[in-house]
Amino acid sequence: MDPRLAAVAAVLPPASFSTDPAALAPHLTDWRGQKTGHADALARPSGTEEVEALVRAAAAHGVAIVPQGGNTGLVGGSVPEPLPAAQGEGRADRPVILLSTVRMNRILNLDGEGLSLVAGAGTILADVHEAAAAHGLSFPLSLGAKGSATLGGLCSTNAGGTQVLRHGTMRSLVLGLEAVLPDGSRLDQLRPLRKDSTGYDVKQLLIGAEGTLGVITAVALRLVPAPRSRAVAWAAVPDLASALALLARLRRLAGERIDSFELVPADGLALVLRHIPGTRAPLNAGHPWHCLIELADAEADAPLAALLESALAGAAGDGLVADATIASSSAQAEALWRLRETLPEAERLDGPCLKNDVAVSVADVPAFDAAAQDAIARAFPGARPLVFGHLGDGNLHWNLRPPEGADRRDWLAAEGDAARALLHDMVMAFKGTISAEHGLGTLKAREYGRLGDPGKLAAMRAIKAALDPLGLMNPGKIFT
Amino acid sequence: MDPRLAAVAAVLPPASFSTDPAALAPHLTDWRGQKTGHADALARPSGTEEVEALVRAAAAHGVAIVPQGGNTGLVGGSVPEPLPAAQGEGRADRPVILLSTVRMNRILNLDGEGLSLVAGAGTILADVHEAAAAHGLSFPLSLGAKGSATLGGLCSTNAGGTQVLRHGTMRSLVLGLEAVLPDGSRLDQLRPLRKDSTGYDVKQLLIGAEGTLGVITAVALRLVPAPRSRAVAWAAVPDLASALALLARLRRLAGERIDSFELVPADGLALVLRHIPGTRAPLNAGHPWHCLIELADAEADAPLAALLESALAGAAGDGLVADATIASSSAQAEALWRLRETLPEAERLDGPCLKNDVAVSVADVPAFDAAAQDAIARAFPGARPLVFGHLGDGNLHWNLRPPEGADRRDWLAAEGDAARALLHDMVMAFKGTISAEHGLGTLKAREYGRLGDPGKLAAMRAIKAALDPLGLMNPGKIFT
Numbered sequence: 022m023d024p025r026l027a028a029v030a031a032v033l034p035p036a037s038f039s040t041d042p043a044a045l046a047p048h049l050t051d052w053r054g055q056k057t058g059h060a061d062a063l064a065r066p067s068g069t070e071e072v073e074a075l076v077r078a079a080a081a082h083g084v085a086i087v088p089q090g091g092n093t094g095l096v097g098g099s100v101p102e103p104l105p106a107a108q109g110e111g112r113a114d115r116p117v118i119l120l121s122t123v124r125m126n127r128i129l130n131l132d133g134e135g136l137s138l139v140a141g142a143g144t145i146l147a148d149v150h151e152a153a154a155a156h157g158l159s160f161p162l163s164l165g166a167k168g169s170a171t172l173g174g175l176c177s178t179n180a181g182g183t184q185v186l187r188h189g190t191m192r193s194l195v196l197g198l199e200a201v202l203p204d205g206s207r208l209d210q211l212r213p214l215r216k217d218s219t220g221y222d223v224k225q226l227l228i229g230a231e232g233t234l235g236v237i238t239a240v241a242l243r244l245v246p247a248p249r250s251r252a253v254a255w256a257a258v259p260d261l262a263s264a265l266a267l268l269a270r271l272r273r274l275a276g277e278r279i280d281s282f283e284l285v286p287a288d289g290l291a292l293v294l295r296h297i298p299g300t301r302a303p304l305n306a307g308h309p310w311h312c313l314i315e316l317a318d319a320e321a322d323a324p325l326a327a328l329l330e331s332a333l334a335g336a337a338g339d340g341l342v343a344d345a346t347i348a349s350s351s352a353q354a355e356a357l358w359r360l361r362e363t364l365p366e367a368e369r370l371d372g373p374c375l376k377n378d379v380a381v382s383v384a385d386v387p388a389f390d391a392a393a394q395d396a397i398a399r400a401f402p403g404a405r406p407l408v409f410g411h412l413g414d415g416n417l418h419w420n421l422r423p424p425e426g427a428d429r430r431d432w433l434a435a436e437g438d439a440a441r442a443l444l445h446d447m448v449m450a451f452k453g454t455i456s457a458e459h460g461l462g463t464l465k466a467r468e469y470g471r472l473g474d475p476g477k478l479a480a481m482r483a484i485k486a487a488l489d490p491l492g493l494m495n496p497g498k499i500f501t
Numbered sequence: 502m503d504p505r506l507a508a509v510a511a512v513l514p515p516a517s518f519s520t521d522p523a524a525l526a527p528h529l530t531d532w533r534g535q536k537t538g539h540a541d542a543l544a545r546p547s548g549t550e551e552v553e554a555l556v557r558a559a560a561a562h563g564v565a566i567v568p569q570g571g572n573t574g575l576v577g578g579s580v581p582e583p584l585p586a587a588q589g590e591g592r593a594d595r596p597v598i599l600l601s602t603v604r605m606n607r608i609l610n611l612d613g614e615g616l617s618l619v620a621g622a623g624t625i626l627a628d629v630h631e632a633a634a635a636h637g638l639s640f641p642l643s644l645g646a647k648g649s650a651t652l653g654g655l656c657s658t659n660a661g662g663t664q665v666l667r668h669g670t671m672r673s674l675v676l677g678l679e680a681v682l683p684d685g686s687r688l689d690q691l692r693p694l695r696k697d698s699t700g701y702d703v704k705q706l707l708i709g710a711e712g713t714l715g716v717i718t719a720v721a722l723r724l725v726p727a728p729r730s731r732a733v734a735w736a737a738v739p740d741l742a743s744a745l746a747l748l749a750r751l752r753r754l755a756g757e758r759i760d761s762f763e764l765v766p767a768d769g770l771a772l773v774l775r776h777i778p779g780t781r782a783p784l785n786a787g788h789p790w791h792c793l794i795e796l797a798d799a800e801a802d803a804p805l806a807a808l809l810e811s812a813l814a815g816a817a818g819d820g821l822v823a824d825a826t827i828a829s830s831s832a833q834a835e836a837l838w839r840l841r842e843t844l845p846e847a848e849r850l851d852g853p854c855l856k857n858d859v860a861v862s863v864a865d866v867p868a869f870d871a872a873a874q875d876a877i878a879r880a881f882p883g884a885r886p887l888v889f890g891h892l893g894d895g896n897l898h899w900n901l902r903p904p905e906g907a908d909r910r911d912w913l914a915a916e917g918d919a920a921r922a923l924l925h926d927m928v929m930a931f932k933g934t935i936s937a938e939h940g941l942g943t944l945k946a947r948e949y950g951r952l953g954d955p956g957k958l959a960a961m962r963a964i965k966a967a968l969d970p971l972g973l974m975n976p977g978k979i980f981t
Binding site: 245478 | 665711753891967
């Protein structure tokens with residue numbers, strides 16, 4: 022074994038360190054199967070003390086660390102770089118350790134009256150949901166990968182999902198955070214305080230850093246009372262402006278009870294119906310856009326369905342809604358949600374496409390989409406946009422399928438970068454963001470270098486150099 | 502004029518720069534009248550471009566800058582240091598410019614459908630409230646100084662107030678932020694995006710930095726639908742554990758409709774009744790603690806008073822509430838709020854005391870308060886704690902009045918530091934924070950150096966050195 026690796030291995034129990042390629046293999050390829058990287062060893066620390074020892078030793082011996090949670094990231098941020106890029110300039114033989122948080126998966130505390138939960142960074146999101154539900158509470162962040170995604174990874178990408186409209190992104194749900202910084206010191210900010218105004222809130226830097234500023238080891242989360250009333254509707258709208266007008270009308274009636282306001286296009290629904298068994302169309306065909314709406318209330322027996330019905334009827338009268346249905350049972354509500362939640366899977370089964378994750382101000386969505394549709398149609402005739410996502414947050418997965426009949430991989434290889442750049446240029450013209458909830462990883466790092474706010478980029482580089490002067494934490498990510 | 506100051510003055514219009522001592526004077530003493538600092542000039546830039554020019558010139562010529570908003574800070578952070586400390590070691594003659602954001606006070610945009618507002622850093626909080634209300638919306642952060650406090654200062658201290666329980670602190674209400682960094686470059690993150698996952702969220706560092714990492718020039722805020730129903734109650738409780746049990750009971754009934762849950766002690770109410778004209782006791786005397794509770798709902802005619810009544814009746818049956826009253830008109834609700842909001846002013850009129858701003862986990866409040874009361878009584882016999890604040894957030898203004906009959910200033914000079922240190926030690930034993938919403942400024946900087954998380958402090962120092970290597974931004978604050 023490389024003596025530098027051996028020096029790191031020496032500070033860990035044997036169960037926490039392995040160089041077995043078979044053990045490493047599942048950690049090296051990303052969920053979408055688009056990138057396979059290289060690491061020399063797998064560390065699976067059992068707790069924060071082992072992470073501290075590991076990071077200290079790695080810093081002393083010049084060993085790079087790639088932290089990994091559930092490995093469900095979509096931008097290549099959670100797997101190491103391929104050789105030789107993993108090692109960076111002038112460090113051609115620097116060893117790389119894949120640090121999996123898989124064993125740090127315990128829920129450490131749940132305070133029902135204080136509405137907080139403390140858990141290890143490797144805790145899976147679905148387990149947090151379950152623990153909260155057992156106390157009549159809810160952790161209001163959910164996304165498709167909830168069965169695998171971990172708290173550490175969700176923090177590291179400032180994950181979003183389908184309830185951001187009401188409850189905010191991961192950042193707004195983190196009350197406390199513990200991390201091991203690149204020099205091996207511990208950031209001890211785990212206490213679930215509702216207020217703290219003592220200087221720079223360093224934990225905010227770890228949120229969204231994609232592992233480049235240290236290893237998140239544990240998190241304290243904000244919980245909310247579990248909703249005891251719920252109503253779900255599926256509404257067909259003629260265009261995006263009508264969808265936003267419907268949202269505004271709902272806001273006036275339902276205030277903050279709107280949990281989700283999701284967008285599904287006709288093409289997206291068709292893909293789901295084709296690829297996902299047991300799904301069926303909730304309305305007659307022929308509508309260009311659909312909104313999936315959920316209202317929720319902590320009060321039992323809140324008249325949410327009546328509220329939805331009144332809002333939808335009023336909107337129909339104004340021509341904003343062409344047709345709609347309200348779920349009359351939990352099973353129906355789940356069936357409607359399934360049409361939205363399986364859309365990424367249906368898209369994956371349909372074949373390769375260009376995936377994007379952009380956001381603009383909510384009010385700008387219709388103009389942005391029209392401009393992007395137009396620009397793409399002109400530059401890439403036949404390419405098929407598939408636009409869905411979190412309309413209430415201005416966050417669209419503005420994906421692009423190659424033209425009908427084209428070899429998808431060939432087309433993406435030839436045109437993908439240019440199409441993405443064109444879309445991103447349009448996003449920047451609307452002062453939006455090229456990554457709303459996925460992060461930069463490696464997939465979007467170069468584009469962010471091209472388009473990001475120069476003031477922010479310079480500050481990011483200065484912060485990275487100050488906290489990780491050796492560049493050992495998740496090298497190759499975020500920065501280009 | 503000092504040639505370095507002259508070089509800075511040269512980049513600004515004459516109306517934006519003055520060395521007139523009469524113009525400077527109102528900016529040099531803090532609101533509590535406890536500290537008067539020194540500055541050589543007053544800059545009142547009209548907009549971001551002037552701030553950029555000023556900061557660039559100041560950096561080039563080694564001139565320090567103290568940013569100031571409404572100057573309502575409570576920890577000495579918003580005024581410059583007295584001579585010679587203002588200048589720092591080895592920089593005995595470094596000039597200091599007081600940068601007032603007073604002219605950058607325009608509301609630049611209000612998006613009623615997108616629920617956001619963009620305004621200059623010098624905009625006064627009450628003006629934001631008014632602008633939002635005119636659109637049927639609300640900016641849900643309020644505090645006693647709302648008629649003077651500015652957005653820049655509220656961000657710089659991550660201010661809290663009386664609605665944090667439901668809506669979070671300033672940090673959770675900031676969607677976008679523009680700032681000029683210490684090298685004069687612009688952080689251009691003003692767009693009101695609901696989601697953005699593009700690397701380190703640098704604006705989070707400016708929030709809570711108290712002007713030590715740059716000058717905040719504009720802010721994009723999150724608005725919420727204005728409440729159209731509201732109910733306010735005043736409840737007497739036998740002890741803090743009962744108050745928390747009442748809060749838990751309310752949560753089960755009212756979910757997220759609880760806007761405020763404030764604590765007023767018998768002594769605090771007595772001070773208000775004595776010093777604030779037109780106030781009267783809402784209940785018969787003799788109760789040790791009072792809770793001021795507000796429920797709010799965006800829906801009109803929500804049955805909030807009935808909900809409060811049922812919660813209070815149930816709590817009374819369990820012995821958690823000794824007596825209570827529910828406001829039956831807006832005037833009565835305002836009268837109850839006035840008892841809470843004028844408490845700091847009543848305290849000020851009563852004479853000097855030791856002011857604190859601590860927080861622990863909500864569940865720890867009763868045990869912490871008991872331990873602190875006991876420790877203070879033993880070490881400082883006769884000293885009179887006055888504990889009030891934001892119980893729902895675990896945030897107590899755990900203030901201490903000198904013993905009856907003592908010369909207050911003498912007692913505070915002799916015992917103040919030791920009493921504060923004892924209280925802070927107790928806070929740390931409960932893993933709380935010594936500043937929940939006021940910041941560190943100069944008043945708490947040394948205590949934070951003594952008690953703060955070493956990992957966080959080291960990271961803070963590294964960040965400060967990376968972004969402000971010359972130490973020109975608000976010198977003497979936060980760090981000791």
